[in-house]
Amino acid sequence: MNEHSVRRVLVVTNPHSGVGRGEGVAGAVLDVLLGDGVAVTEVREDSAAESVERVRAAVGSVGERPDAVLCVGGDGLMNALLPALAHSTVPLALVPAGTGNDLARELGIPVDDPRAATEIVLRGRSRTIDLGRIESLHETPTWFATVVGTGFDARVTLRANEMRYPRGRLRYTFAAAAELLRGYTLPFRIELSGLAPDALDNPPGTHTVVELAAVMAPIGNTRTYGGGMLVCPEARDDDGYLDVTVVGAVSRLEMARLLPALSAGKRIDHPSTKRYRARRITVTAPDGYATADGEPAGMLPVTVQAMPGALTVMVP
Numbered sequence: 485m486n487e488h489s490v491r492r493v494l495v496v497t498n499p500h501s502g503v504g505r506g507e508g509v510a511g512a513v514l515d516v517l518l519g520d521g522v523a524v525t526e527v528r529e530d531s532a533a534e535s536v537e538r539v540r541a542a543v544g545s546v547g548e549r550p551d552a553v554l555c556v557g558g559d560g561l562m563n564a565l566l567p568a569l570a571h572s573t574v575p576l577a578l579v580p581a582g583t584g585n586d587l588a589r590e591l592g593i594p595v596d597d598p599r600a601a602t603e604i605v606l607r608g609r610s611r612t613i614d615l616g617r618i619e620s621l622h623e624t625p626t627w628f629a630t631v632v633g634t635g636f637d638a639r640v641t642l643r644a645n646e647m648r649y650p651r652g653r654l655r656y657t658f659a660a661a662a663e664l665l666r667g668y669t670l671p672f673r674i675e676l677s678g679l680a681p682d683a684l685d686n687p688p689g690t691h692t693v694v695e696l697a698a699v700m701a702p703i704g705n706t707r708t709y710g711g712g713m714l715v716c717p718e719a720r721d722d723d724g725y726l727d728v729t730v731v732g733a734v735s736r737l738e739m740a741r742l743l744p745a746l747s748a749g750k751r752i753d754h755p756s757t758k759r760y761r762a763r764r765i766t767v768t769a770p771d772g773y774a775t776a777d778g779e780p781a782g783m784l785p786v787t788v789q790a791m792p793g794a795l796t797v798m799v800p
Contacts, residue, residue, distance in 0.1 A: 558582010678763030
């Protein structure tokens with residue numbers, strides 16, 4: 485980690501994050517920054533694409549390059565900014581104002597204290613973490629920082645994103661209950677290249693293919709998604725690998741029993757679950773969906789690759 489002097493900050497806000505929580509959080513953030521004499525430029529565009537272009541232009545500027553880009557929002561806004569910040573030396577700072585805030589949790593940033601989170605921008609340090617890169621037949625290649633959902637979990641996320649009520653993490657519980665009523669297993673084919681030696685359930689060698697009926701196969705650069713669901717408990721954001729947790733074809737009753745524990749952030753160790761670690765993972769399943777950092781990422785198949793040290797972040 486490195487000490488990082490921050491005197492010029494580009495603040496990107498999403499006032500609609502966390503069902504409107506973002507607006508109040510942004511006010512608290514500006515109070516702290518301006519009170520410390522920091523030069524602040526705000527980005528409040530109508531679309532994520534416009535925000536990304538503003539950030540890209542600022543990061544590429546010679547004379548006005550910010551010392552940090554501060555994301556006031558959730559994992560969705562964070563994900564939108566990755567194309568502008570990946571492989572740059574400008575750190576991403578986070579003040580959580582979304583529903584999940586899983587990257588902030590991973591980095592040890594307070595999720596319910598905007599002023600404390602902003603102080604990390606001023607007094608914290610910077611370090612690099614890995615990102616994941618997603619390639620798909622149907623979508624433009626994109627980045628992610630936390631977890632890619634494939635299968636049942638992706639469907640739950642997509643349904644939850646469309647729901648207005650209930651608010652907060654409870655939406656995922658209701659969405660999961662609704663999706664359980666549908667057919668929820670798929671015939672997965674998972675190709676793993678660059679296997680980590682002697683890790684998790686990895687077989688010997690550097691390449692393997694897993695074919696089975698499964699509920700889901702989330703791929704984690706970090707450990708959690710959905711506001712703390714511990715789906716890839718051994719994942720590390722700086723080891724150059726991605727973890728994948730394959731949940732086999734459990735019954736609806738077993739899945740209904742697993743979901744509350746998963747939602748509570750507990751580690752799930754079930755006989756049908758296998759965990760692998762690799763540098764490159766291709767997941768195929770007919771009519772399967774994918775999500776990345778809680779955002780839509782198209783249909784399967786997807787190929788996901790670890791990109792070591794691709795993002796600089798501010799941490800306590």
